[in-house]
Amino acid sequence: MMIRNNAQPKGRLALALLLMLPLSGCLWVDDTQDLQSYTREQQARPSGKVEPLPVFKPYESFVYEGASLRNPFRPLVRGTGEREEMMPDDAIRPDMERPREYLEEFSIDELHMVGIITEPGGNTLWALVKDPNREVHRVVAGNYLGNDYGEVTAISERELQLVEIISNGRGGWMKRPRTLTLEEQQD
Numbered sequence: 761m762m763i764r765n766n767a768q769p770k771g772r773l774a775l776a777l778l779l780m781l782p783l784s785g786c787l788w789v790d791d792t793q794d795l796q797s798y799t800r801e802q803q804a805r806p807s808g809k810v811e812p813l814p815v816f817k818p819y820e821s822f823v824y825e826g827a828s829l830r831n832p833f834r835p836l837v838r839g840t841g842e843r844e845e846m847m848p849d850d851a852i853r854p855d856m857e858r859p860r861e862y863l864e865e866f867s868i869d870e871l872h873m874v875g876i877i878t879e880p881g882g883n884t885l886w887a888l889v890k891d892p893n894r895e896v897h898r899v900v901a902g903n904y905l906g907n908d909y910g911e912v913t914a915i916s917e918r919e920l921q922l923v924e925i926i927s928n929g930r931g932g933w934m935k936r937p938r939t940l941t942l943e944e945q946q947d
Contacts, residue, residue: 852933854909854925861904866891868906873920873940887912887920889940910938918942 863871874896875888887899899905899920903912908924915921920940928934 852925852935854933858904863889863891863897863899863903863905864907864909866906868908868910868922868924868938868940871905871940873942875942876915876917885915885917887915887940889920905940906938908936 870892872890873887874890877886877888877898878884879886884900888896889899889905890896899912899915901912901915904910905912905922906924908926910922910924912920912922918941922938922940924936924938925933926936
């Protein structure tokens, strides 16, 4: 019994076809009359005008001499002259020792009031607040929300009121009221 190896003739044929493949794209065209007429037509057209570049004003350097000018961090109008007016109010400051609550991790703008619930037979209202993770939390007056130490002061059927303690820009603190209103259901 004799076994023939047919792999060599098929391999040679595949190699020959592979070598001829790049030559199939090389065709010679004798009639280029249409290309020449198109080129003459394009060259005969009038060329367009190029707008000139805009003229830029030369840079004028400026030397800032701040010593001769008014200090921008001082008020334009003088107070009564009492130093206490410029001192921060020491009575207002956030409680840094208090453990922070979960909803204080988020900005007030990221929190949404989505509903309220009441205690059966009671007067206590709880606000339902949704965080950016789409989790709903029960909030009662005295809880804290937001990055600026916001304490919930009142809850009604339509809104949640809180007071934030923010920096006054002069080394002290001040209170700022904020409100979260109940979102309307969208169907």
